Amino acid sequence: MDQFLAQVLNGLQLGFVYALIAVGYTMIYGILKLINFAHGDVFMVGAFLAYFGFTAWHLPWPVAILVAMAVCSLLGVGIERLAYRPLRVKGAPKIAALITAIGVSFFIEYFSSLDFVFGPDYRLVPRVLPDQRWQLGGIVVTNVQVLVLATVLVLVALLQYIVYRTKVGKAMRAVAQDADAARLMGIDVDRVIAFTFALGSALAAAAGALFAMAYPQVHPFMGIMPGLKAFTAAVLGGIGSIPGALLGSLIMGQVEVLTAAYVTTDFRDAIAFSILILVLLFRPSGLLGKTEPEKV
Amino acid sequence: MKRMLAGLLAVSVFALTACGGAAPTGGSGSDTIKIGWIGPLSGEAKTYGVSAKMGVDLALEEAGSMVGGKKIVLVVGDDRGDSTEAVNIATRMLTQDGVSAILGSVTSDPTIAISGLADSYKVPMITGTATATKVTLNEDGSRKPFVFRACFIDPFQGTAAARFAVGELGVKRAAVLYDKGNAYTIGLAESFRETFEAGGGEIVAWQSYSGDDTDFSAIMTNVAALKPDVLYLPDYYGRVSLIAKAAKDKGLDVPMIGGDGWDSPDLDFATLAGGYFTAHYSEQDTREAVQNFAQQFQAKYGEKPDSFAALGYDAMSLLLDAIERAGSTDGEAIRAALQSTQDFPAVGGSISFDENGNPIKFAVLLQVQADGTYKYITNVN
Numbered sequence: 001m002d003q004f005l006a007q008v009l010n011g012l013q014l015g016f017v018y019a020l021i022a023v024g025y026t027m028i029y030g031i032l033k034l035i036n037f038a039h040g041d042v043f044m045v046g047a048f049l050a051y052f053g054f055t056a057w058h059l060p061w062p063v064a065i066l067v068a069m070a071v072c073s074l075l076g077v078g079i080e081r082l083a084y085r086p087l088r089v090k091g092a093p094k095i096a097a098l099i100t101a102i103g104v105s106f107f108i109e110y111f112s113s114l115d116f117v118f119g120p121d122y123r124l125v126p127r128v129l130p131d132q133r134w135q136l137g138g139i140v141v142t143n144v145q146v147l148v149l150a151t152v153l154v155l156v157a158l159l160q161y162i163v164y165r166t167k168v169g170k171a172m173r174a175v176a177q178d179a180d181a182a183r184l185m186g187i188d189v190d191r192v193i194a195f196t197f198a199l200g201s202a203l204a205a206a207a208g209a210l211f212a213m214a215y216p217q218v219h220p221f222m223g224i225m226p227g228l229k230a231f232t233a234a235v236l237g238g239i240g241s242i243p244g245a246l247l248g249s250l251i252m253g254q255v256e257v258l259t260a261a262y263v264t265t266d267f268r269d270a271i272a273f274s275i276l277i278l279v280l281l282f283r284p285s286g287l288l289g290k291t292e293p294e295k296v
Numbered sequence: 297m298k299r300m301l302a303g304l305l306a307v308s309v310f311a312l313t314a315c316g317g318a319a320p321t322g323g324s325g326s327d328t329i330k331i332g333w334i335g336p337l338s339g340e341a342k343t344y345g346v347s348a349k350m351g352v353d354l355a356l357e358e359a360g361s362m363v364g365g366k367k368i369v370l371v372v373g374d375d376r377g378d379s380t381e382a383v384n385i386a387t388r389m390l391t392q393d394g395v396s397a398i399l400g401s402v403t404s405d406p407t408i409a410i411s412g413l414a415d416s417y418k419v420p421m422i423t424g425t426a427t428a429t430k431v432t433l434n435e436d437g438s439r440k441p442f443v444f445r446a447c448f449i450d451p452f453q454g455t456a457a458a459r460f461a462v463g464e465l466g467v468k469r470a471a472v473l474y475d476k477g478n479a480y481t482i483g484l485a486e487s488f489r490e491t492f493e494a495g496g497g498e499i500v501a502w503q504s505y506s507g508d509d510t511d512f513s514a515i516m517t518n519v520a521a522l523k524p525d526v527l528y529l530p531d532y533y534g535r536v537s538l539i540a541k542a543a544k545d546k547g548l549d550v551p552m553i554g555g556d557g558w559d560s561p562d563l564d565f566a567t568l569a570g571g572y573f574t575a576h577y578s579e580q581d582t583r584e585a586v587q588n589f590a591q592q593f594q595a596k597y598g599e600k601p602d603s604f605a606a607l608g609y610d611a612m613s614l615l616l617d618a619i620e621r622a623g624s625t626d627g628e629a630i631r632a633a634l635q636s637t638q639d640f641p642a643v644g645g646s647i648s649f650d651e652n653g654n655p656i657k658f659a660v661l662l663q664v665q666a667d668g669t670y671k672y673i674t675n676v677n
Contacts, residue, residue, distance in 0.1 A: 003521050006546075010513035122534040124564050133547055140520075140547040215510045216564070217538055225508065260514035265505050266476070 002138025007261045008254065013145050013214060015253020016152040020207035021230035022237070022245035023159060024200030030176040030240040031196050033094065037101040038079055039204055040227015041108035046072045046205025047212040047222060048118050054128050061128040065151075065209040069202040076201025077194050079104055085190065112220040125216035148210045155206055156246065159199070163242065168195055176240070229256075232276050238289020247287060251275070329366040329625050331615070332389035334373045334382055334400030334410065341377035344402045344604050348424055351608030352399060354589075354596055355616065363619045371395055375406050382406035383413060390417045396625040397421065399611055402604065404428035415440040418627040420634055422446060422615050424607035425576075429483075432653040442631050444653040446610040446644060450480060453555040453574040454487030454530065456659040456676040460572065461526050462495035464674065465551055471501035471524035473515070473539060475531055478507065484530030484555050492528075500524050509535075512542035520546040532557040537564035540571070559603065561668070569666035572673065574659040576603040577644050580672035581660060585641045610642040645675070 021043055028036045046068045053064025083104050087097050113120040132143040163169040171192045174182040183189050211226065212218050229252055237248025252272055259271045279287065333352055336345035349372075361368045371393050373385035382401050389395045390413065398414050398421040401407045407426035412434070414421035422444040423431060429450065432443045448456075461467050470492055474485035489499050500522045503515055519527075520543070527543060529536050529552055536554055543552070544567055552571040559575055579590045579600060589609060593601040601609075617640060618633035619625070640647045645657030658677045662670040 003517060006517045007514055010511075010517060013513070014511055122562070124534070124537055124562050127566065131544065133545070135547075140545070142545045144545070215538060216541055217510065217534060222510075257511075257514040260511075261518055265503075265509065265515065 005137075006139045007257055009139060009141065009145065010261075011254035011257035012250070013148050013253070014257060015233075015250040016149055017207050017211050017214070018226065018230045018233050018252055019246050019249035020152055020155065020203045020210070021226060022234040022249045023156070023242055024204045025231050025234040026237075026239055026242060026245040027172070027196050027200050029234070031172065031179075031193060032084070032088075032097075034084065034097050035101060035231070036079075036084075036197075036200075037098075037227070037231075038083075038104040038108060039200065040223035040230070041105050041112075042072050042076055042079075042201045042223075043204040043208040043211070043227060044112065044218075044220060044223030045075060045108065046201075046208030047218045048112070048208075048220075049205065050209035050212055051123060051125050051218050054126060061213075064128075065206060068205045068209050072205030072208075073198035073202040076197040076204075080194055080197040085193075109220055109223070118220055120220060122217055122219045125212045125218055127216065128213065144214050148214055151206065151210060155203060159203065159242070162199065168192070172196055229272070232273065236276050236279055236286055238286025240290070241286070241288045244286055244288035327366055328369050329363060329619070330369045330371055330393055330395045332371045332373065332386070332393065332395035332398040332400070334375050334385050334389075334398060334406070335402040336377040336406075337372075337374040339376035339378065341403050344425070345374070345377070347602050347604035348402050348608030350593070350597055351424070351601065351605035351610075352612045354593055354605075355609045355612035357596070358592065359616050363616045364623055366625070368616075373400075375401055377403055377406065379406045379409035382410050386410040386413050390414065390419060395419065396627070397615055397619070397630060399424070399608075399615060401426065402608075404431065407431050411440055411443045415442045418442060418631075420444070420615070420618075420627055420630045422611045422634070424609075424611035425604055428479075439652055441653075442627065444614070444634050444649060446614055446642065446647070446655060447576055447607050448657060448659060449654050450483040451487035453659060454484040454489075454528075455491045456574050456661075457484075457528060457530075457553045457555070457572075458488045458491035458495060458497075460574075460661055460674075460676045461528075461551075461553060462492060462497055465526060467526040467551070468497050469500045469522075469524045470497055470526045470528055471503065471519045471522065472499055472528045473501075473503045473505065473519075473531075475507055475535065476504040478531070480555075480557070481530045485528065488528050488530065507535075510538060512539050513545065516542040516546045516548065519543070520548045524548075525550050527552045529553070530555045530557065533560040533563040537562075537567060540564060540567045556603070558664070559670075563664065565664060565666055565668045568664045571664045572661055573664070574676070575662050575670075576660065577606040578660045578662055578670070578672040581675070583641075586643050589643045606643040610644050610647070613642060614640060614647065 024039050028034060049068035049071055050064050053059040053067055083100050084097055087100060112118045129143050134141045163172060171187050174187055175189055175192045179189055233248035233252040234245045237244030255272050255275055256268050260268045335348050336342055371389055375382035375385055398419060400423055402425050404426045407423045408428060408430050411421060411431055420442050424446045426445060427447055427450050431445060432440055434440060472485050472489060474481040501519045501524060527550060529539055536558060540552055554573040556575050558573040590601060618630055622629040622633040635649055638648050647655040647657050650656050658675040661673045661676050663673050665671055
């Protein structure tokens with residue numbers, strides 16, 4: 001029983017990290033109906049910036065994470081401004097934006113692999129916190145686990161506050177509902193979109209930094225799998241819905257860890273993605289998604 | 297235009313006959329002997345090749361570039377770690393340069409590619425560092441009689457690690473984790489299991505993972521519950537660091553053992569401090585051959601030799617010793633002399649060859665220190 005609880009805790013840690021990435025996917029989709037495939041790579045850049053903050057720049061770790069979040073929110077806005085907005089202004093079809101997103105993703109990965117950027121090596125992330133473990137009943141809990149869980153909870157609470165309690169959040173929800181109507185009401189749609197990218201990218205960067213602390217290794221292609229899993233989680237929960245992304249991420253984390261623990265590691269990804277297919281067969285718009293005609 | 301074509305044709309024909317006519321030279325009778333060296337001096341395995349070449353040059357220098365009264369001419373080829381390039385170079389050395397022996401290559405794939413070639417030309421070949429079994433064996437398991445190596449093969453590391461675990465650490469319950477997509481880690485893991493069980497130990501966890509895994513928390517929670525008293529982690533430094541971190545996180549504080557894949561400045565020394573791994577050589581080994589080599593190397597290059605330099609040095613020394621004893625540059629005579637090598641005092645150990653051209657020698661056991669260095673523990677047979 002203790003062992004099962006320990007595995008659930010492992011799954012929670014993984015699911016929480018996915019959640020931070022998934023909300024970025026889902027917010028951007030909610031507003032632009034665009035799947036931003038470069039999101040996983042923003043996560044990677046966040047992990048690298050945190051790594052440099054911990055090592056080369058000698059920053060205290062909370063500062064390093066904040067720096068990573070700030071720089072990545074600029075990166076997110078930059079991507080939107082340079083790659084997606086020109087297409088939107090010209091009224092290009094949705095598929096063009098989707099292919100552009102894939103292109104941006106590859107560009108970030110391979111540009112980062114160049115020697116004068118991050119370089120292609122796998123780098124070991126030094127530990128920023130002293131090793132600390134607590135015995136809770138039969139479960140071992142580490143300080144990094146506590147830090148991951150607490151940080152994600154705080155950030156998600158903050159996100160909820162921004163989206164549901166602030167003016168810009170209200171504007172985001174208005175644009176998500178109907179961009180043209182929002183524009184007629186005097187909302188600067190482009191600015192709201194830029195803000196959404198900044199917010200989503202900052203959360204992805206935080207996820208990258210936490211990921212690098214929990215699984216201490218960074219490399220330029222580290223964003224692909226977590227990005228894909230988080231995207232799957234967002235679809236599973238109902239893309240466009242923030243609570244859906246959180247729920248989907250928790251399920252993905254648990255399925256992955258419990259499969260590895262009680263079935264075999266070989267099936268880890270196979271089972272996670274099979275569940276996605278099954279859920280979509282019965283609920284095409286995801287667990288918490290609105291049932292409306294899809295227009296991807 | 298036509299005339300030019302005809303001219304070109306004539307030149308090509310001439311060149312072809314010229315090539316065909318240049319029969320291997322440097323056989324008996326001349327007072328020089330040609331030895332080919334093949335290894336990566338550029339490309340992604342560059343540092344390995346450069347180190348190995350430094351060891352080879354040092355061995356040549358110590359011999360005064362002479363063997364059996366003949367002057368040694370070293371023909372150098374850069375294979376860039378690429379099998380095709382290695383085959384091109386080896387073909388040129390065998391058909392045009394007329395080398396009496398080949399040293400090389402450094403990594404396993406190019407070495408496998410050229411070993412069959414050298415064997416078919418009946419030219420002895422010895423590699424310092426290629427550890428794959430297929431270097432000296434054909435696909436069907438038969439021996440390539442002219443091919444030798446100066447390093448131990450992959451499965452031996454697992455055997456040596458298991459002997460150390462049972463004999464020196466006195467542990468009884470081992471957990472083995474290996475990458476199911478990597479022949480190196482599977483080879484080490486399987487030979488470890490065999491020897492550990494034969495020594496009376498029990499494998500409590502036999503756990504595979506795949507190459508792109510980063511989250512080992514689920515696996516480690518299960519492994520920790522089985523209460524092993526030793527972990528065997530025969531992977532490269534990056535993944536070993538992640539696995540060891542997960543083990544520590546789950547409260548598993550037992551000795552960890554690995555293979556030469558741990559030997560990297562990027563290993564997580566803080567987490568793996570106290571762990572052991574099998575290696576080819578340690579400069580802290582007190583044997584005379586090692587101390588001599590380390591001093592000479594330091595004096596010539598102003599830096600400490602690594603395993604590749606040591607094994608390059610050994611390969612050249614073994615070859616020169618065999619040519620000396622053969623008293624001839626004939627391929628068959630050198631091959632017979634190499635095969636009958638007895639207890640040659642090399643840096644990597646006292647070397648005799650088994651029936652597969654692999655040295656019968658010990659592995660060095662090193663312990664990882666928190667400050668980023670290794671401590672020499674013992675030699676394991």
